[in-house]
Amino acid sequence: AQTVTQSQPEMSVQEAETVTLSCTYDTSENNYYLFWYKQPPSRQMILVIRQEAYKQQNATENRFSVNFQKAAKSFSLKISDSQLGDTAMYFCAFMTREDFRNAGNMLTFGGGTRLMVKP
Amino acid sequence: DARVTQTPRHKVTEMGQEVTMRCQPILGHNTVFWYRQTMMQGLELLAYFRNRAPLDDSGMPKDRFSAEMPDATLATLKIQPSEPRDSAVYFCASGLADIVNRGFEYEQYFGPGTRLTVT
Numbered sequence: 434a435q436t437v438t439q440s441q442p443e444m445s446v447q448e449a450e451t452v453t454l455s456c457t458y459d460t461s462e463n464n465y466y467l468f469w470y471k472q473p474p475s476r477q478m479i480l481v482i483r484q485e486a487y488k489q490q491n492a493t494e495n496r497f498s499v500n501f502q503k504a505a506k507s508f509s510l511k512i513s514d515s516q517l518g519d520t521a522m523y524f525c526a527f528m529t530r531e532d533f534r535n536a537g538n539m540l541t542f543g544g545g546t547r548l549m550v551k552p
Numbered sequence: 553d554a555r556v557t558q559t560p561r562h563k564v565t566e567m568g569q570e571v572t573m574r575c576q577p578i579l580g581h582n583t584v585f586w587y588r589q590t591m592m593q594g595l596e597l598l599a600y601f602r603n604r605a606p607l608d609d610s611g612m613p614k615d616r617f618s619a620e621m622p623d624a625t626l627a628t629l630k631i632q633p634s635e636p637r638d639s640a641v642y643f644c645a646s647g648l649a650d651i652v653n654r655g656f657e658y659e660q661y662f663g664p665g666t667r668l669t670v671t
Contacts, residue, residue, distance in 0.1 A: 478643065540597075
């Protein structure tokens with residue numbers, strides 16, 4: 434079974450600064466996919482960024498980037514130039530290729546990190 | 553702008569009453585997931601469907617919960633009888649699991665959630 438751990442229940446950052454949210458996972462599979470979802474106070478779950486495990490290059494989406502360390506099974510999210518609108522719960526999620534083949538795109542979620550961006 | 557819709561957005565009911573939550577997945581998607589989110593348990597997967605067939609509902613209390621997909625455009629989650637401990641936000645998500653024709657699309661798209669309060 435796969436597990437996803439987010440060790441930081443809460444974090445805060447000053448507006449315009451950079452913050453890194455950590456995520457580790459455990460799996461015996463070699464082919465998998467990692468995601469960061471954002472859940473603002475509106476409760477909507479929004480996909481922020483994704484990473485395929487076979488790709489060595491870290492994914493980047495505007496101010497959001499990841500540091501994917503496959504050997505360490507680590508998948509951290511870096512938010513640059515933090516904005517007030519980044520205040521949200523952030524969930525790390527994981528899916529194996531095998532899960533996808535067998536069951537469709539089923540995700541395993543971490544417990545979440547609540548991020549507060551302060552003005 | 554395709555999106556997952558859920559109704560109702562909010563529901564307050566008394567213990568013992570039946571509750572039905574509805575979800576309309578994105579047109580063309582063939583996987584549907586039901587999640588429950590609470591402060592204590594975080595995001596829990598309750599059930600999921602692929603091509604309208606239930607693949608796994610082991611996360612769901614069978615004695616009171618039931619999930620169905622009467623057709624490809626509607627998924628329902630029913631609680632009967634409801635209990636105060638069922639109070640939570642219930643999310644529906646849909647995705648496309650179609651390796652052969654569409655390539656590998658592995659994102660889940662979440663609905664806005666139904667906030668259920670059982671008194």
